[in-house]
Amino acid sequence: MAVLVPAAGIGVRMGGVRKPLIELRGKSVLEWAVTPFLDREDVVEVVVAMDAGDLGGRLGRDGRVRTTRGGGNRFESVANAFQSLKSDATLVAVHDAARPFPPPAAIDACIRLAATGIGAVAGIPAIDTLKRVSRNGAIVETPARHALWYAQTPQVFPRDLFRTGLAHCRAGGPPPTDDASMMEGLGTEIRMVDASATNLKITRPEDVRIAEYLVEQRLV
Numbered sequence: 394m395a396v397l398v399p400a401a402g403i404g405v406r407m408g409g410v411r412k413p414l415i416e417l418r419g420k421s422v423l424e425w426a427v428t429p430f431l432d433r434e435d436v437v438e439v440v441v442a443m444d445a446g447d448l449g450g451r452l453g454r455d456g457r458v459r460t461t462r463g464g465g466n467r468f469e470s471v472a473n474a475f476q477s478l479k480s481d482a483t484l485v486a487v488h489d490a491a492r493p494f495p496p497p498a499a500i501d502a503c504i505r506l507a508a509t510g511i512g513a514v515a516g517i518p519a520i521d522t523l524k525r526v527s528r529n530g531a532i533v534e535t536p537a538r539h540a541l542w543y544a545q546t547p548q549v550f551p552r553d554l555f556r557t558g559l560a561h562c563r564a565g566g567p568p569p570t571d572d573a574s575m576m577e578g579l580g581t582e583i584r585m586v587d588a589s590a591t592n593l594k595i596t597r598p599e600d601v602r603i604a605e606y607l608v609e610q611r612l613v
């Protein structure tokens with residue numbers, strides 16, 4: 394399996410901080426995010442889309458890991474990483490550099506599903522009721538919550554499907570904010586895999602405090 398790690402964001406909601414480089418209890422957020430993949434022998438290649446900065450720590454010492462240039466949005470960063478793959482891995486996983494605690498069990502479940510030809514997306518069932526709103530914030534509808542999930546990463550797919558999805562997206566439409574949406578509508582089944590609320594994405598400054606707490610309490 395090959396792992397693509399979009400890491401080139403500029404962290405606007407964090408106040409202009411490059412989130413993958415934030416230090417969390419002695420390791421960068423990026424190193425936290427990638428380590429559970431490096432613990433797997435079936436991971437043959439990890440490409441981090443990131444413009445500058447050395448791969449420190451374990452990432453710098455593991456020959457499977459290298460960087461490629463970032464893109465102007467997440468989709469372009471993922472596409473760059475995909476294009477630079479060197480191995481003949483038949484499965485492709487995408488995992489956000491800003492998500493430091495991907496649960497090993499969820500990684501494993503996603504890979505197993507993808508190996509059967511089904512795309513797999515880690516996530517959790519929606520907790521709050523969600524509202525669809527108009528531009529000015531007026532509620533348009535309240536979709537049934539039981540049918541709604543939050544999508545996280547990892548997201549794992551057969552490589553051929555992934556390639557088709559990328560090409561499909563290039564052909565038109567706005568850039569997708571996650572990977573599975575590139576492939577929805579292509580007729581291939583993609584399923585949600587129940588992960589964990591601890592699989593948080595560092596987005597705002599308070600998320601760093603929460604992440605530190607999770608580490609201290611040994612909740613991840």
Ligand code: CTP
Nearest residue numbers: 399400401402403404405406465466470490491
């Ligand atoms: N990402 C990327 N290339 C971009 C934008 C985002 O590789 N041009 C990556 C981020 O580094 C992150 C992941 O995509 O690992 C999810 O994006 P997000 O959480 O939105 O990070 P940022 O874009 O950095 O944050 P913000 O949207 O607040 O600016």
Ligand code: MG
Nearest residue numbers: 402403404467
């Ligand atoms: Mg962003």
